[in-house]
Amino acid sequence: MITYRKISAAGAGKLIVAYLRENQSEPEKDARFERERSDPTRENGDRLTTYYTGRDGRGMWSPDMGPRIADALGIDVMKVPTDQALANLFEAKRADTGEKWANTGRKREHSAIDFTASPDKSVTLAAEFASTDAEWALIWSAIHKANDKAMAFIAKEVGVARRGSGKTATLGGGEVAWVSFRHYTARPVMKIQDGAKNPTAAVEVPVPGDPQAHIHNLLLNAVATESGHLGSLDSARITSATSFMFGAYFQAELASELRKLGIAVHVDESGRAIAIDSVPREACDLFSKRHSQAEKTGKAYAQRQGLDWNDLSAERKKFTILHNANLAYRSKKYNGSNDKEFWLEQAHEIGWYHDTVLTNEKVQP
Incomplete structure (x- = not known):
């Protein structure tokens, strides 16, 4: 599926960057990039290099970005996006x-x-439980x-600058730009209400996230026309x-693309996604319920x-209930970065060895 949400221009650039880069600083991302680039097991030709390094959490400019939109937005397509450039x-x-x-x-x-x-859960599991780095890549x-083909299609549909309003408005196509971020997990987030009548707030639950491959593509709200006008999408x-x-x-x-690799796929029961034949539905269900499990556990406690x-305040729900509801994960030394260790353990508990x-x-085809 592809979901969408609008990004406000009202001064929250650094927060958006932190979310997209999963709260890792630029030096941390650079260090990870250098480790992966120098790891001989991950240097199996240009194909692997591209997908291990150029498209990880540092972000990737849209392929074939046109010169007009790049110039209009001050983007240097030859450089990896920096925190400050993205925030701007x-x-x-x-x-x-x-x-x-x-x-x-x-x-x-x-x-x-x-x-x-976001692909179907079976595609995510096929990658995360792959027996080799090459298969993962x-x-x-x-x-x-x-993703790139879909974004090119979207860009063509909405990359139309509108000038004027009402019956006198004119439309003109132009160049657009986006930046993509690859994420591996879906962190469970609960909306909790402060008491029975007060507003709600989103709280991240401190448990291992579900494996969920997805790519955030932020299509910038700018269209550079041939005449030099910079309009909006x-x-x-x-x-x-x-x-x-x-x-x-x-x-x-x-x-x-999956069939080209010799991977057998089918349309899932909903008719809205492509699923991989050899990944059992039981495994997909296992890694799709973390949000509901966290809420159920908290209420039971x-x-x-x-x-x-x-009736509980948001403060008490967050720091008391959720804290106690997830003691089991902390007792097993979950540190926020060892998700895969827990995924493997859970998969083996249901007898799935991929x-x-x-x-x-x-x-x-």
Whole structure:
């Protein structure tokens, strides 16, 4: 599927960068990049190098970005995106100077639209439980290729600058740009209410996240036309119907890329996603319920203590209930970065020992 959400230009660029880079500082990302680039087991030709280094948490500019949009936004496509450049762009400012984009008036409330592409859980598990790094890279390369094709399709649909309003408005195509971030997990987040009548807030639950491959593509709200005008995306073209179409296109391209690798796939029960035949549904279900499990455990703990979950303050829910509900994970030395160790343990508990999805069979398109 492909979901979308608008990014506000109201001065939260650094927070958005922190989320996309999963709260790792730029030096930490650089260190990881150097380790992976120098690791001989991960240097199996250009194909592996591209997907291990250029597209990890540091971010990746859209392929074939045009010179007009790059110049208009101050983007140097030859350099890896920096924290500051990204923070500027997410506040509708030039990446290089921090100056506001041209033609940025009061109506430019949003700096970007985050189109998030997510394959079926079976595709994620095939990658994360792959027996070799090479297989991991092949599956991720398929995800990326499908993602890039879907984003090119989306860009063509909404990359239309509108000038004027009403019946006198004119439309013109142009160049657009996006930046992509690859994420591996879905961290469980609960919305908890402060008492029975007060507002709600989102709280990350301190347990291992579910394996969930997804790519955040932030399509910047700027269209550089041939005439030199820098307009906004035609966001009116983004509806629930078109979002479904974008997601369907991503799934179709992903199916094609996986079949090229000799991986047998099928359309899942919902008719909305491509699933891998050899990954059991039981395993997919196991790694898809962390949010509901966390909430259920928290409420059960409150009930055992004779407390009413709805009446508790947000502070108490967050620091008392959730803390105690997840003691089991901390007692097993979960440190926030060893998710895969827990995933393997849980998979083995249901008797699933994965080897490979690369069958070398010729699958009919």
